[in-house]
Amino acid sequence: MLELVNLHKTFMPGTANEVRALQGVSLTIQPGTFAVLIGSNGSGKSTLLNAVAGSFAPDAGTIRLNGCDLTRLPEHRRAARIGRVFQNPFAGTAAEMSIAENLALAMHRGKHRSLRPALTRNARTQMADRIRELKMDLENRLDNPIGTLSGGQRQALTLLMATWTRPDLLLLDEHTAALDPKSAAKVTALTQSIVQREKLTTLMVTHSMQQAVDMSDRIIMMHRGAIVQDYRDEHKQRIRIPDLMAAFDRLARRELFDESVADLLKSQYA
Amino acid sequence: MSLVLGAFTMGLILSLLSLGTLISFRMIRFTDITVDGSITLGASVAAVCIMRGWNPWAATGLAMLAGACAGAVTGLLHTRFRIQELLSGILVMTALYSINLRIMGRSNIPLMNSASISSGTEKLLNRSGNPFEKWNLAGWEVPLPDIANLACAAVVCLIVAFLLTRFLRTHFGTGLRAAGNNPQMARAQGINPETMIILSLALANGLVALSGALLAQYQGFADVQMGIGMMVWGLASIIIGEALISRVGIGLTICGTILGTILFRLLIAIALRWGLQPNDLKLVTAFFVFAALVLPHGLAALKKRTHRGERHA
């Protein structure tokens, strides 16, 4: 269970470029929930994920995962419990290392890294088995540098790596946004099957309303660093794409609601 | 023949420096200038210890440790105090200049008649008891000390290369390489890239200092100036090695680097033989590295242009 309590984060405070990226975000995600985060650009979705992953410490607030306080833990210390896939398909793998070496790193995610050989015969068999499931013809290319693969293949491998040892929380930040439509569909399907099979608690950012509606148990909408909508349970089930569009629309309209509108309504809504 | 032998020995010794540079430049991707100071540090520590009558091997080990400390300091300056890579290297290198002078007490220590790590080998190989014994190698008369030096350098180099290869293939070593290749990914896999930078720089500069210690014993002196430009030599060797063996893979990269260093030394020996001024050596090396860094891009652009031309035709 992920618990976020009143998270605040301001970038470049006190300057002209000050950005209040998180303004008191509180959120509890039950174990096994697939939560999707949507919101316009710059609404703070990535910042929220980064805060949970530990890329920076929040200015205020608490992050707890399964009851354990992560707030002050550096990113690499959280990795044992949090799997992560980035938007950039090149961000999640080490390009110049082979597929096998990358996977070996993931098999020991967050564990002690000993002075034993990383690529044992046993490990390679395991890798080949798991990779075969991707049906991307990669099982015979274990020793190729991962940089020679396509973005879609790398993203699929990153996903595999993020979930190789079952994480308490899976963070996906628009991980299909930079892919061509076919690869994106493939990675989406893979995401769904892994999350379902492992019953992972997942927090995914997406721009695709379709994905948000189809994949999630819960849709959370962010705006200006705050959660403005939270559709869950039976409310989530009745949500369709037009409802989400309408919600975005209302947000945009709310932006146009200024003091002058308030005055207008005083004379025109009596 | 002794020229070739010398170049080989020199190449083997300096290949340790190249391996150190390989770790900092290519593995953890840290532009580490400490090298210029830590090679001298290795030389001076070894020289002083040997002069005091230490076992040469122990002296060499201590030199290596000193180098590792210097590297770790650079790493700490960068990671803990957020000083830029280059600047942290320069700071440590500058500090090392004074430290080296302090260690040696003067700017130069000759080691002409002192023991060295090859002394034992020499004794072992010497059957006649004649200190000026020469061996006949393929028709050439070669002094025994040269052969002993070569053998020792080769053994040390082989051991280091073997251990390094093994190390980089362990869980820890893969983590280290990942930290250099993609720090963000490394963090996501639970690796702290900052620790890895400190450890890598310690390892790299340890190797560099080892190289310095061997160099001092081989050349017969330690000099406070001897480190200048060493980093560029290491870089040049790596580049030649990559040209020789372009395949990726840890073992091959390490072999390539060693071969590259030896080839580089041979080229220098030949150039010197042909009348190149030793004083111009660094200029030539710098120019070579420049060309090696720039040419691939130029070539690629050229290739692209001709390709396009073909398609148009």
Add this chain to the structure above:
Amino acid sequence: MQLSQTKIKEGLVVKAVGRLDASWADLFMEGMLQEVRAGEHHLFIDASELTYVSSAGIRSLILLQKELFTVQGWFRIIHAVGMVRQTLALAGFEQWLLEKAPGKEEPCVREAVTDKPACFNLQWDAALSARAISAWNPWNPVRMDQCRKLVVDEQSFALGIGSAADTLDQSRELFGEFMAIQGCVAMQPPDEHSRPDYLVPEKSFLPELHSIQAILCRGAMSHLLRFSPRTEQPVHSLSTLITEAMRVTEASAIGFVIAGEIEGLVGASLLRSPGRITPETSTDFPAMRDWINFCGERMFSGEQALICGTALRNEQYHPQQGALLPLAEPGLFAHLHAAVFPYQPLPNGRIELAATVRRFFNGPPPRAVLHLLNDSRPGVGLGESALLRGACWCATLSNPEVL
């Protein structure tokens, strides 16, 4: 596929040049519906240069026929020859194939230009009597004891804020904008996620509404105005429509229902039930944004609106003391609620209010219900809601003093 239009006395001749097949059927259909939207309900398709018709083309003709049928329109195909003629005849369009258009096929001016909208007298002595409910004065707490139950029967229309919940207690959380005409109710539940809801009377069932604010008008309509874009007046703002209705009814207080194609609506609707307001609640800006939703731009262009309201011309009127609000035209006051429906064509000429309302409510559900505003903010104001074409039923109000 190229379409070119010629207006004749009997209707509009549309000449279709090219192939009417799957690739072009959609474009053809769009072009034809455009004409239906513009009020051309009698169409002659000139097929002289139509070289081919496939089943996809036949299908688009059937869809066009369906659309025209709802407004008592029709189309005929003229000058069809050869394979095209055969195909159309076999597909069952035999009786609609004409050799030529009736009359001389002479071009005439496209729109009958009259100075004023066409006016039909329905019942010269008809008048409306109004009743007002006021249990809520924004943004004070609701006086629940003054809430009233409202039944909008076949003779009435009403607008206000209320809820269709069973008991007053249940209603408290559910008060939102509504408009009701002849038993049909469209209402906006006061929460962000809910879509507009609607109720249609069945046999003995008439929807009942607990209202905290409402105007109910009972009686028959005396006049029907039909308006459409004219060169000198391409859009009809609500002020001009109301002024025109006051002119034909010769009254300074009227009740009216308007149905028509939207140019743009400006309005607001509740986001939270006023029943939740307590004396401690803050509803000032910016908290006001959580209570009411302002459109922010001219909305729903191209869709159909059903608007009902009452209006008054009286320089002495004090909006603070009554239920009406100032319109763009000085001295004119009105209260207007609109329900927005997806577009469907209206028949031309004299049409029945009851039938028209039923058509709207039997079609797809309303997209929004809102209180219309006159956004008179200097500079940034969105102005007044306006319609392109449609119908306005109106009658004089016999007791304007209740407003």
